[in-house]
Amino acid sequence: MAVRIGIIGAGGIAQHHAKTLCTLPEATIAAAADPNQANAKVFADSYGSRTYSDAARMLEGESDLDAVMIASGADVRLEPIRQVCERGVALFCEKPPALDLASAVAAKEAIERAGILNTVGFQTRWSPSAKRLRELMTGRRILFARVVIAWPVFKWVEDGLAPGRLYTKAGCGGPMIEQGIHYQDVLRYITQDEPVWVQAVADLGKTEPIEGRDCEDTTIVTARHASGMVSAHVHNWSHVEHLLQMQLVGNEFDLTWRIDEGEVVVGRLDGKDVDERLEANPYAEEMKGFVAAVAAKDQSMLRSTYADACKSLAVCVAATRAVETRSAQDIENV
Numbered sequence: 001m002a003v004r005i006g007i008i009g010a011g012g013i014a015q016h017h018a019k020t021l022c023t024l025p026e027a028t029i030a031a032a033a034d035p036n037q038a039n040a041k042v043f044a045d046s047y048g049s050r051t052y053s054d055a056a057r058m059l060e061g062e063s064d065l066d067a068v069m070i071a072s073g074a075d076v077r078l079e080p081i082r083q084v085c086e087r088g089v090a091l092f093c094e095k096p097p098a099l100d101l102a103s104a105v106a107a108k109e110a111i112e113r114a115g116i117l118n119t120v121g122f123q124t125r126w127s128p129s130a131k132r133l134r135e136l137m138t139g140r141r142i143l144f145a146r147v148v149i150a151w152p153v154f155k156w157v158e159d160g161l162a163p164g165r166l167y168t169k170a171g172c173g174g175p176m177i178e179q180g181i182h183y184q185d186v187l188r189y190i191t192q193d194e195p196v197w198v199q200a201v202a203d204l205g206k207t208e209p210i211e212g213r214d215c216e217d218t219t220i221v222t223a224r225h226a227s228g229m230v231s232a233h234v235h236n237w238s239h240v241e242h243l244l245q246m247q248l249v250g251n252e253f254d255l256t257w258r259i260d261e262g263e264v265v266v267g268r269l270d271g272k273d274v275d276e277r278l279e280a281n282p283y284a285e286e287m288k289g290f291v292a293a294v295a296a297k298d299q300s301m302l303r304s305t306y307a308d309a310c311k312s313l314a315v316c317v318a319a320t321r322a323v324e325t326r327s328a329q330d331i332e333n334v
């Protein structure tokens, strides 16, 4: 029997995931809930899903859901997470897990009490390169890591390709909480080396001023990790190109994952050249992995949990606070 999924928040990323889900015979998009009826209608028209104006009505009206995907903005997550916990079905929660640690911890505790299968939408963990690098780095001493991410996010908003809330910290939490979290999360996944404290600097940048925008153009986060490794992460939202790289350096390796080229890892390891080029779509892998885990009722098939995602959020909350206070911040142990 196909896994029956209900969707809360039928906007951009939900519609993106739906394109994969509808290709999987083992999944059905049973229903979608969104106060924006135009977005909900996309699901009725494209997938024959029943539509609702809010999450509570959907959960009341759909008695045989196996899983719920929450893809509304992170500012309206806690209540639907609690409702999903009450229903006792599997949860796919888009990133970030919340905008602040208090809400994240409240949601984490509700999920733990309910004992439901759960995951957060960190598709970068589903890149074969991330898994490969994690295997290669296991047991090795990384001296430093360098992460450089630049995208035209402000241009996407200007062109109507991304929501306007990405201009403001009140709307999205800021660049690190909204998006930098993907790369802090996958760095934690690959290195298995928890950041302990961070320092950060950010600036609104030299791009055209946009009224009300307080999300910085460029943020640079440096972190000291538990092993003594130091990482530096540059995160920019105004570059005209896509530039996404992660470099890991140790005495016997120097590996760069060219994330902007897909699944490309190049460099040197143990005196030998590395040039690995794989084909994969991490978003699709993530959806397939979630559906398979729900069908098998097996949490271990998933690459992230809500509880673990709270740790990535804690890094980004500390980085955001470091920018605001211009002082180093310990990362809260959540």
Ligand SMILES: NC(=O)c1ccc[n+]([C@@H]2O[C@H](COP(=O)([O-])OP(=O)(O)OC[C@H]3O[C@@H](n4cnc5c(N)ncnc54)[C@H](O)[C@@H]3O)[C@@H](O)[C@H]2O)c1
Binding pocket: 008, 009, 010, 011, 012, 013, 014, 033, 034, 035, 036, 039, 054, 055, 071, 072, 073, 074, 076, 094, 095, 096, 121, 122, 123, 162, 163, 178
């Ligand atoms: N994993 C990724 O790469 C990725 C990419 C984009 C967005 N996201 C995340 O997904 C989330 C949504 O982003 P988006 O770009 O799709 O935003 P969006 O604005 O396009 O969609 C959000 C939808 O949620 C709806 N909504 C608002 N309040 C609601 C409520 N109370 N109940 C039900 N629906 C409600 C809105 O009407 C809208 O249709 C964000 O947390 C974002 O960070 C993740």
